[in-house]
Amino acid sequence: MKKQFKDESYFDDLFKKLDEDIIWNQKRKNKLQNKILSNIDTYGHQNRIVNGLKYASSIGVLIVLLFIGYNYFSHSITSNNANVPIRDDQSENQFVMNNENENKSNDIKEFPKVETNMTKEELAKEIDLRLPNIPKELIPKYIMRKSRDDLISAEVHYIDQPDLFIRFDQSELIESKKKVIQKVEEEMYKKEDLMKLEIKGYPSFLHLEGESSSYYSSIHIVTNRYFFTLTTHGLDRKEIIQIANSIDLSGL
Incomplete structure (x- = not known):
């Protein structure tokens, strides 16, 4: 029995100490919070400027990356298109146009004065x-x-x-x-x-x-x-x- 009471007393002491630590930490937290709140008005404007600069910098970096990516993508498309064979109907149309232009050129060459x-x-x-x-x-x-x-x-x-x-x-x-x-x-x-x-x-x-x-x-x-x-x-x-x-x- 005595041992049991001793154990209960031991735990009571631990709980008491834990409560004290919690209370101390809460007070410390409140102090820090009050300090932060009191400094918001002083540093709020500066923080907004800094955050704005960070935001603008992020946008600038994003634009640069998009530009580089677009150029690379466009170059890839152009390179790929150069290797893609033209469809038969396009080839036929181009052939007709070339023949027409050639015929016009021949007409001009055939009848110069x-x-x-x-x-x-x-x-x-x-x-x-x-x-x-x-x-x-x-x-x-x-x-x-x-x-x-x-x-x-x-x-x-x-x-x-x-x-x-x-x-x-x-x-x-x-x-x-x-x-x-x-x-x-x-x-x-x-x-x-x-x-x-x-x-x-x-x-x-x-x-x-x-x-x-x-x-x-x-x-x-x-x-x-x-x-x-x-x-x-x-x-x-x-x-x-x-x-x-x-x-x-x-x-x-």
Whole structure:
């Protein structure tokens, strides 16, 4: 019995000491808590700044990592795509496009117009030259253009000055007379911009950019064999028609 009471007394002492330790620790905890709370107002702003900097730094690091990862991923995709074979339909479309571009290039190469400076006599041997009557004091420049399908056009520059310009063109027809007239009316100009008339019995079209002679003007004549164009600047309507009427169109 005594031993039992002794044991109970021993445990009572232990519990008492434990209670004291708990109370002491609670007091210490309360003191620390009060100290922390009292310092919040002093250090709270600084802590927010520090935390903000830490947060911003974390975001910056994350952005850098994402950027590096994106570049690596994009490079990998590009490298992989370079090794992936193109589908058959894509290859076929590309083949068609390449053929079309090649055909267009061939068309351009097949029909270039070679420009050759010639004398009037040399040009007259190549084409049935029908020139207008232009003052003799002008020294014209004669040019022959020839395509690979042997179609010839003559170009004569009479004068090229700021206040006066006269050029004459004569080309062999590559289409029917009716088709050429249709193109002049519907493609070269709007119908309302053209004045229809006849030059020596042949359908002709006068285009005036303005009523004043300071504008460029053109008159086109369509015969069965040739297409004539007279382009002027510094001449009025009456003078243009007069020059056009001086062209010898007999037998065309």
